[in-house]
Amino acid sequence: MTGNVAVGVNGSPESVAAVRWAAREAALRAVALRIIHVREWRVPPERLEHVAAWGSTRDGPVPPERSREYEELLQQAARVAEQAEPGLAVVAEELAGEGLAHRALLAELETPGKDP
Numbered sequence: 001m002t003g004n005v006a007v008g009v010n011g012s013p014e015s016v017a018a019v020r021w022a023a024r025e026a027a028l029r030a031v032a033l034r035i036i037h038v039r040e041w042r043v044p045p046e047r048l049e050h051v052a053a054w055g056s057t058r059d060g061p062v063p064p065e066r067s068r069e070y071e072e073l074l075q076q077a078a079r080v081a082e083q084a085e086p087g088l089a090v091v092a093e094e095l096a097g098e099g100l101a102h103r104a105l106l107a108e109l110e111t112p113g114k115d116p
Contacts, residue, residue: 004091006034009077016080023081023088032089035077039070039094070094 007022009015019035026033074092081090 003029004032004034005029006036008036008038009073010037011073016077019077019080020084023084023090027085027088032091033081033085035074035081035090035092037070037074037077037092037094 005022005026007015007018009019022035023033071094074094078090078092081088
């Protein structure tokens with residue numbers, strides 16, 4: 001089977017529960033789990049529509065540096081997934097998006113060739 005199951009995290013209790021659920025789904029499908037955190041940074045309201053059309057930052061400005069806080073968030077989410085489903089292949093990564101995190105996440109997931 002090809003592909004993977006992807007889940008977005010933000011550190012909330014709901015996103016931790018989503019990681020557990022996604023880990024179970026990935027194990028049932030015998031595919032990898034891809035954990036994604038989209039790091040947003042502020043956008044002036046007049047640029048929001050333009051930025052939302054970008055999707056991920058590959059086409060946009062250079063994002064701020066990655067922070068230890070977000071690294072720890074991803075590591076914690078990966079541990080939760082691995083505890084929920086031992087032996088599951090887990091990839092945790094951060095995307096940087098300007099403005100609307102859900103649009104950056106959806107655009108990333110629609111990009112072909114995103115298997116871990």
